[in-house]
Amino acid sequence: MRYDPRTPVIVGAAQVTDRIEDPTAARTPLELMVDAVRSAAVDAGAPTVLRGLELIAVVGGLWSYPDPGRQIAQRIGADRTATLLTEFSGHIPQALINHIAGRIQAGDLSMAVVCGGEANRAARRARRTATERRRDLDPLLPPAERFGPPLVMSDDAESERGVLAPAFVYPVIDSAIRHARGETIEEHRDRISALWAGLSVVASQNPHAAQQEALTAAEIKEPTDGNRMVGFPYTVAMNANNNVDQASAVIVCSAERARELGVPIDQWIFIHAGAMSTDTARLTNRHELHRSPGIRHAGRRCLELAQTSVDDLAHVDLYSCFPSSVQVSAYELGLDTDRPLTVTGGLTFAGAPINNYSGQALAAMVHRLRDEPGRGFIHANGGYVTSHAMAVYGNEPPPAGRFRSDHPQEPVDAEPIRAADHQHVGSATVEAYSVIHDRAGSPEWALVALRTPSDARTWGRTTDPDLLGAMMVSEHAGQPVELAPDGTVRV
Numbered sequence: 212m213r214y215d216p217r218t219p220v221i222v223g224a225a226q227v228t229d230r231i232e233d234p235t236a237a238r239t240p241l242e243l244m245v246d247a248v249r250s251a252a253v254d255a256g257a258p259t260v261l262r263g264l265e266l267i268a269v270v271g272g273l274w275s276y277p278d279p280g281r282q283i284a285q286r287i288g289a290d291r292t293a294t295l296l297t298e299f300s301g302h303i304p305q306a307l308i309n310h311i312a313g314r315i316q317a318g319d320l321s322m323a324v325v326c327g328g329e330a331n332r333a334a335r336r337a338r339r340t341a342t343e344r345r346r347d348l349d350p351l352l353p354p355a356e357r358f359g360p361p362l363v364m365s366d367d368a369e370s371e372r373g374v375l376a377p378a379f380v381y382p383v384i385d386s387a388i389r390h391a392r393g394e395t396i397e398e399h400r401d402r403i404s405a406l407w408a409g410l411s412v413v414a415s416q417n418p419h420a421a422q423q424e425a426l427t428a429a430e431i432k433e434p435t436d437g438n439r440m441v442g443f444p445y446t447v448a449m450n451a452n453n454n455v456d457q458a459s460a461v462i463v464c465s466a467e468r469a470r471e472l473g474v475p476i477d478q479w480i481f482i483h484a485g486a487m488s489t490d491t492a493r494l495t496n497r498h499e500l501h502r503s504p505g506i507r508h509a510g511r512r513c514l515e516l517a518q519t520s521v522d523d524l525a526h527v528d529l530y531s532c533f534p535s536s537v538q539v540s541a542y543e544l545g546l547d548t549d550r551p552l553t554v555t556g557g558l559t560f561a562g563a564p565i566n567n568y569s570g571q572a573l574a575a576m577v578h579r580l581r582d583e584p585g586r587g588f589i590h591a592n593g594g595y596v597t598s599h600a601m602a603v604y605g606n607e608p609p610p611a612g613r614f615r616s617d618h619p620q621e622p623v624d625a626e627p628i629r630a631a632d633h634q635h636v637g638s639a640t641v642e643a644y645s646v647i648h649d650r651a652g653s654p655e656w657a658l659v660a661l662r663t664p665s666d667a668r669t670w671g672r673t674t675d676p677d678l679l680g681a682m683m684v685s686e687h688a689g690q691p692v693e694l695a696p697d698g699t700v701r702v
Contacts, residue, residue: 213612214612218316218482220465220466220480221577222255222469224254226419226457226575227458234334235343239344242347243329243456244326248267256474260462260472264284264323265320265322265323266294266295267295267324268280268294268326270304272299272329272565272567273334276348277354278294278296278349281352281355283326295358296357297359299362300594301532302591302599303358303593304570304600308463308485309485309486311463312482312485312616313616324461326460328459329456329565331453332454332456366493368495369670371698372658372672378441378533379645380595380658381536382441382442382443382533383645383658384596387501388538390686396684399444403449406538407557408426408430408431410560411431411560412425412556413551413556413557414555414556419575420555422452422560426560434652442648444645450559451568453565454562481604481608482609483516483604484614485615486618488505488599488618489620490505490596496629497628500643500660506543510601512617513603513617517615523586525585525587526585527588528576529541530590535596537552555572580604586604635694639700640661640689641661641690644657655679657672657673659672661692671694672699673699678700
């Protein structure tokens with residue numbers, strides 16, 4: 212095997228999971244990450260490797276550690292290491308890996324660890340029981356160097372109309388997929404329920420998954436007391452689940468350093484190629500709600516740099532916060548949705564420690580590739596199918612002999628965009644929508660994407676109970692409506 216000695220390889224990977232009922236006994240986010248880092252070193256077969264770390268990069272989370280990497284370094288005896296702390300976004304773990312792999316290939320870094328984790332489940336239980344949890348934050352530490360741009364999900368005009376949360380927006384995107392495919396509401400619900408049931412089967416075989424019992428498509432589709440409707444057509448079983456105590460860590464180094472450490476070459480996972488892109492910052496400006504030029508162009512470039520194709524990918528993990536994300540990604544990449552599209556079970560069933568889901572997926576991918584050699588592909592997504600990072604991994608060295616990456620933003624920016632017209636009043640056409648339910652499972656309001664007579668996009672909402680009921684029975688995309696000055700939609 213010929214390869215540049217600076218080629219980046221993953222030599223250690225680990226996940227840790229707590230399922231402890233007592234929140235005072237559950238590990239803190241920092242403790243979970245420390246244990247994941249130590250376990251990754253054990254996985255590499257070189258526990259002393261941690262003392263030589265040059266960088267500890269941590270995926271940002273809900274906690275408030277100013278420099279968690281520094282606290283991790285103090286606990287593992289790597290006091291001379293540099294640290295990074297990322298901004299908040301789902302695509303950031305893979306973006307961070309691409310960044311570090313590039314630095315290793317360039318020769319300005321030889322070994323780093325990327326980790327992330329949350330104890331959101333324990334935190335929720337503590338709040339419910341008014342229990343005080345251990346505090347291990349060091350407020351005297353100066354803030355870590357930051358990585359990545361701040362995440363902005365929507366502007367004021369979008370927020371005022373209800374573009375406020377992924378649980379509201381991703382089902383709107385799925386209704387756009389339904390309308391583009393010409394499906395009935397029931398055909399669409401059956402198809403996405405079957406898609407999610409496939410992820411559930413993978414999670415049932417994942418020892419770190421939050422839910423390890425495989426669900427049928429019918430169990431996912433139908434609302435029940437334990438599976439209420441959230442944003443039609445999504446039940447709870449189709450929503451991302453961040454009620455987990457999980458962490459992951461991967462150790463990345465140059466092939467030369469891996470040899471020096473004595474890590475057997477059959478343990479190495481090469482990072483072949485990476486790519487990143489960003490769709491329109493505002494969903495309102497997306498030309499088509501069910502498409503992603505960013506995924507399309509970055510995906511093509513990533514596969515091209517890796518000198519491979521989707522048909523050659525043995526293992527795939529697509530960011531799976533909601534069914535629409537997987538469908539858009541699979542379509543733009545040319546992946547058949549009948550094949551397995553996750554190595555974890557996805558954000559619903561495997562669970563998602565907020566921004567670090569793709570960190571968990573990468574750790575799982577490393578072990579999957581060791582057990583079943585081939586090429587693996589990860590797509591990480593942030594925002595509303597907005598920010599994208601992806602990479603190809605493999606047991607063999609990259610065909611080019613070195614890691615290559617690109618940021619094909621120019622062709623993405625050259626794609627058509629949709630004008631916004633938030634001042635529009637009067638006639639409009641429904642483009643896509645979701646009916647948002649309250650915590651009791653009753654329809655409360657609908658978020659509606661609208662096209663104006665000039666084909667610009669705006670947003671509206673309705674609380675009309677008759678209209679809410681009708682929207683869940685018959686297709687309303689393509690129907691004419693009236694938009695009031697306050698954003699209310701009327702048939």
